[in-house]
Amino acid sequence: MxxxxxxxxxxxxxxxxxxxxxxxxxxxxxxxxxxxxxxxxxxxxxxxxxxxxxxxxxxxxxxxxxxxxxxxxxxxxxxxxxxxxxxxxxxxxxxxxxxxxxxxxxxxxxxxxxxxxxxxxxxxxxxxxxxxxxxxxxxxxxxxxQQFELMGTGPKPETLDGWKGLRVRAGGGLGDALSRLGATPQTLSAPETLIAFQNGTVDAAAFPFTYAHVAFKINDEAEWFTSNLAPGxxxxxxxxxxxxxxxxxxxxxxxxxxxxxxxxxxxxxxxxxEDGKNLALFRETLDEIVYTDEQRAAFREKAGQPVWNDWVEANSDKFDAQGVLDALLTYAREAGATH
CATH class of the missing domain: 3.40.190.170 (Bacterial extracellular solute-binding protein, family 7)
Structure with a gap:
């Protein structure tokens, strides 16, 4: 490259x-x-x-x-x-x-x-x-x-039930998805997130994987990370x-x-x-959480299409929300056919 x-x-x-x-x-x-x-x-x-x-x-x-x-x-x-x-x-x-x-x-x-x-x-x-x-x-x-992954402190959410009660920095639809697992989403800016970790007011944070976790020093505060949840x-x-x-x-x-x-x-x-060196650093200093295909499929079923539907309904009076989502999905299918 x-x-x-x-x-x-x-x-x-x-x-x-x-x-x-x-x-x-x-x-x-x-x-x-x-x-x-x-x-x-x-x-x-x-x-x-x-x-x-x-x-x-x-x-x-x-x-x-x-x-x-x-x-x-x-x-x-x-x-x-x-x-x-x-x-x-x-x-x-x-x-x-x-x-x-x-x-x-x-x-x-x-x-x-x-x-x-x-x-x-x-x-x-x-x-x-x-x-x-x-x-x-x-x-x-x-x-x-990039696709987001999560870093956090405290008990590791190695199952989907493990997210219950966790305070997670995750905005928009990603926050909505994690809330369906029982997490409490927080919309913090990237610079605010490090302070929240240091103050103990957040348990985990979703960022583009891997560069942003290092850019905002989240890995300095974290104890574990997910490497394949890829929620969005x-x-x-x-x-x-x-x-x-x-x-x-x-x-x-x-x-x-x-x-x-x-x-x-x-x-x-x-x-x-950034990815090559960061992933090696994470694996050396943090505990890695790898979810099974079954766990990821269960998350998608609970927090994929249902969140899309809720988003369309919540925004239909502001703009053609269904049309915007349909356009994105159509563009993705067309791009996928050529790559």
Whole structure:
């Protein structure tokens, strides 16, 4: 697999060489947390844009909520306070209800190639676009989050009954799924989760496996992890300020849109690079929980389609929820036929 460094090297011009002429522009991108695999794609984009324009178009990523709380990034876009942001749909489901389809459990997105193709198409779906238009934003690039797994402390939930009573950081449909096992879901931001572990107010946390557990130091607090529950994923992707984008000269707009693959390629390479070393670390320092096929099938039966049905019913008065879910499943079938 091509490394992150190799991707970056192939996409940077020698100093002083400008392929794209244009005015001086400075953009601010807001993201929670520190630099990590999820941010690697936008970092590569910022470098590429600067190189292509000989420094005339600068994109600066502000980490660790320097520009405001992560739950207020959409508000900041609406106020034109920032030009782009990384958002997680389950941090503010009421602001982007159609986007919460991405966190439904057991969607057929386990194959990374299928997952990528589905998300690229969903980012152009009218309901997904409409959610962002309310906030003066446009969908740009998916975070391509991996399947979630859980880490926790205390008694190991080696059976499905073991989840009863556990306080679990899990948002959206994934939280709904775990609640059907008797867990109490909590919608904490990623940075808040480490503090919750340290304070003893959460027992387990679901994160994209494996990079995010390490990025937010959850493995430092945990005693065990699941490695094959694979209950689902979410969407923590990148959106741009619509006003700022439309104010760009067309050549800068094209530069951004033509480099979405760079963002996605870099993210995927970064995730893959993390997985090998992280899994070895987890197995060395934590107890691994591996569920049987029968246990996983029982979880899917209890928390798959029933949660989908509840989601459609809960959102049918806000947008065409059944249509959004059907589109995602159709895209997944079509992508699966080609991969």
């Amino acid at each position: 091509i490394s992150v460094a190799a991707i970056a090297a192939m996409n940077v011009l020698p100093a002083g060489a400008a392929n794209v002429e244009g005015p001086s522009v400075f953009w601010k991108i807001s993201i929670y947390g520190n630099p990590r695999a999820l941010t690697s794609g936008m970092e590569a984009l910022a470098e590429k844009v600067s190189s292509e324009t000989d420094g005339m178009f600068q994109i600066r990523i502000f980490y660790a909520e320097q520009l405001g709380p992560v739950r207020e990034n959409l508000d900041a876009l609406k106020l034109n306070a920032i030009e782009g942001a990384g958002i997680c749909e389950f941090y503010h489901p009421g602001k982007n209800p159609a986007w919460t389809v991405f966190s439904l459990p057991f969607l057929p997105l386990g194959d990374p190639a299928v997952d990528r193709q589905v998300r690229e198409r969903m980012f152009e779906h009218p309901a997904i676009v409409a959610d962002m238009e309310k906030w003066n934003a446009i969908p740009y690039a998916s975070g391509l989050l 994923t979410s969407e923590c992707g990148w959106v741009l300020n619509k006003t700022a984008f439309e104010a760009l000269p067309s050549q800068y707009q094209d530069l951004l849109m033509d480099n979405r693959d760079l963002v996605l390629d870099t993210q995927q390479a970064a995730y893959a690079a």
